[in-house]
C-alpha cells in the first residue's frame with residue numbers, strides 16, 4: 746500500500762470517527778478528543794522519526810554494503826562515504 750493511499754484512509758477514518766463522536770458525546774467532548782488525537786499523532790510521528798528501525802537504509806558508497814542508520818563509517822571497508830537511499 747502506498748503512503749498516499751494510507752493517508753486517504755486515515756483522513757476518511759478520522760472524519761467518520763469525528764462525526765460519530767460529535768453525535769454521541771457533544772461538542773466539548775469532540776474538541777477534547779480531537780486535540781488529544783492530534784497530540785497522540787504528533788507524538789507517534791516524533792517517535793517514528795527518532796526510531797532507528799524506521800529510518801531509511803544507509804549504504805556505503807565504496808563497497809555498497811548496507812549499514813546501520815546510526816553508523817558513521819562503513820564497518821566492512823572503513824570508508825566514511827555513505828549515502829541515504
Ligand SMILES: [Zn+2]
Nearest residue numbers: 805808819822
Ligand atoms: Zn564499505
